[in-house]
Amino acid sequence: MLSVAEAFSITQQNLLSLPDKTISLIDAQGRVLREPVSADRDFPPFDRVAMDGIAIRFADYKARKRQFRVVGIQRAGQPQHTLQEPDTCLEVMTGAMLPIGVDTVIRYEDIRITDGVASVMIEDVEPGQHIHNQATDRRAGDELLPVGTYLGPSELAVAASVGQVNVMVTALPRIALISTGDELVDIGDTPLPYQIRRSNTYMLRAALASLGIQASLHHIVDDEAILTERLATLLADHDMLILSGGVSAGKADFVPDVLASLGVQKHFHKIEQRPGKPLWFGTTPEKAVFALPGNPVSTILCAYRYVLPYLRASLGLTPAPLRYAQLAEPVTFRPPVTYFLSVRLTSEPNGQTTAHPLPGSGSADFANLLAANAFMELPADRSEFSAGESFQVWETL
Numbered sequence: 052m053l054s055v056a057e058a059f060s061i062t063q064q065n066l067l068s069l070p071d072k073t074i075s076l077i078d079a080q081g082r083v084l085r086e087p088v089s090a091d092r093d094f095p096p097f098d099r100v101a102m103d104g105i106a107i108r109f110a111d112y113k114a115r116k117r118q119f120r121v122v123g124i125q126r127a128g129q130p131q132h133t134l135q136e137p138d139t140c141l142e143v144m145t146g147a148m149l150p151i152g153v154d155t156v157i158r159y160e161d162i163r164i165t166d167g168v169a170s171v172m173i174e175d176v177e178p179g180q181h182i183h184n185q186a187t188d189r190r191a192g193d194e195l196l197p198v199g200t201y202l203g204p205s206e207l208a209v210a211a212s213v214g215q216v217n218v219m220v221t222a223l224p225r226i227a228l229i230s231t232g233d234e235l236v237d238i239g240d241t242p243l244p245y246q247i248r249r250s251n252t253y254m255l256r257a258a259l260a261s262l263g264i265q266a267s268l269h270h271i272v273d274d275e276a277i278l279t280e281r282l283a284t285l286l287a288d289h290d291m292l293i294l295s296g297g298v299s300a301g302k303a304d305f306v307p308d309v310l311a312s313l314g315v316q317k318h319f320h321k322i323e324q325r326p327g328k329p330l331w332f333g334t335t336p337e338k339a340v341f342a343l344p345g346n347p348v349s350t351i352l353c354a355y356r357y358v359l360p361y362l363r364a365s366l367g368l369t370p371a372p373l374r375y376a377q378l379a380e381p382v383t384f385r386p387p388v389t390y391f392l393s394v395r396l397t398s399e400p401n402g403q404t405t406a407h408p409l410p411g412s413g414s415a416d417f418a419n420l421l422a423a424n425a426f427m428e429l430p431a432d433r434s435e436f437s438a439g440e441s442f443q444v445w446e447t448l
């Protein structure tokens with residue numbers, strides 16, 4: 052059976068190849084950039100006044116001059132003015148171009164203007180103060196957003212400022228989320244004693260929404276012929292299928308055989324891990340299929356540990372930064388497989404992240420996920436884990 056690292060690496064070597072798409076910047080929140088965005092002008096594009104007040108020649112101030120006749124006003128959004136005569140000043144507004152002939156700004160709070168003459172009240176004026184000089188931050192032509200950038204609020208602001216009305220991003224994959232199982236009824240139905248409402252596909256849809264993906268929801272009963280027919284259609288209409296249930300050893304666990312019969316090449320089935328051991332992954336030349344174990348804790352673990360990193364990489368995003376936390380209490384886990392322990396992460400005043408174990412009652416105990424907010428990955432080659440030891444965590448945000 053495969054280790055977690057081996058299974059993960061197989062998924063990452065068989066990514067979806069997704070086309071580029073040009074979309075309006077207003078719709079680009081959460082998308083992944085496919086062409087670099089560069090500065091069309093310097094940042095800032097001119098010597099920019101940074102405080103409301105007056106602009107003077109520092110040489111006048113240095114020569115003990117403290118009173119300046121106000122000869123005009125330079126507002127933001129106006130062409131650049133010029134200060135002609137010595138011992139005069141211009142009022143200047145934040146965001147305006149610094150006028151020609153001045154080099155220092157003094158705030159309104161530090162002057163008094165009486166009868167058109169500004170008197171400087173402070174003695175610590177520095178040359179060039181309160182001016183945000185042209186090109187201090189970035190230069191015209193600098194690459195601002197490389198390919199693979201996730202477009203969040205700051206990135207969209209920068210793209211907007213350089214005139215990117217449209218951006219080229221990775222097209223989102225069309226994904227079908229499919230629950231399987233005769234015991235599962237619609238959430239609007241009242242289950243009979245031997246039935247439950249399906250929940251995994253709702254959980255998966257929410258997890259995928261973090262990447263901007265709106266997956267469709269489907270349900271298929273445990274009938275091999277029906278499963279074959281429905282999966283054939285869903286496969287034809289989507290880039291990726293994510294199934295839940297029907298991948299273990301039961302009499303109704305038809306999913307692996309049906310996927311094989313549809314020409315989906317199996318890359319692996321089963322990983323040395325708990326929960327989520329029966330995870331199945333396969334591809335066709337253009338599509339991918341993850342068949343996740345049906346127990347809800349297994350489903351979500353496999354989604355966050357394999358499926359989301361797979362989608363991130365397929366979209367061209369850099370991997371999410373690794374996260375670690377310190378165990379709050381000792382943990383014992385005997386089987387020689389990787390144990391994904393449900394934990395609640397808390398952040399300490401010293402900056403450390405602590406993981407409080409919430410083992411729950413097994414991989415069907417999805418109510419336990421309400422208190423937990425991450426899985427801690429405890430390595431397979433040990434069974435004792437001490438308080439204070441640090442291990443990788445996968446947040447289930």
Ligand SMILES: Nc1nc2c(c(=O)[nH]1)N[C@H]1C(S)=C(S)[C@@H](COP(=O)(O)OP(=O)(O)OC[C@H]3O[C@@H](n4cnc5c(N)ncnc54)[C@H](O)[C@@H]3O)O[C@H]1N2
Nearest residue numbers: 230232249250251252296297298299300304344345346349
């Ligand atoms: N003899 C063995 N039995 C089992 C093994 C094994 O290795 N040998 N593996 C166990 C493990 S581990 C898991 S995990 C489960 C995986 O089962 P399946 O993927 O085949 O899933 P099902 O049998 O269809 O269902 C399992 C469980 O999950 C519930 N479920 C399924 N889908 C949903 C859904 N959409 N929403 C909510 N709950 C769902 C289902 O009702 C079952 O209770 O197998 C073990 N058995």
Ligand code: MOO
Nearest residue numbers: 326327328349414
């Ligand atoms: O993988 Mo199963 O999730 O241990 O119950």
Ligand SMILES: [Mg+2]
Nearest residue numbers: 297299301304
């Ligand atoms: Mg089963």
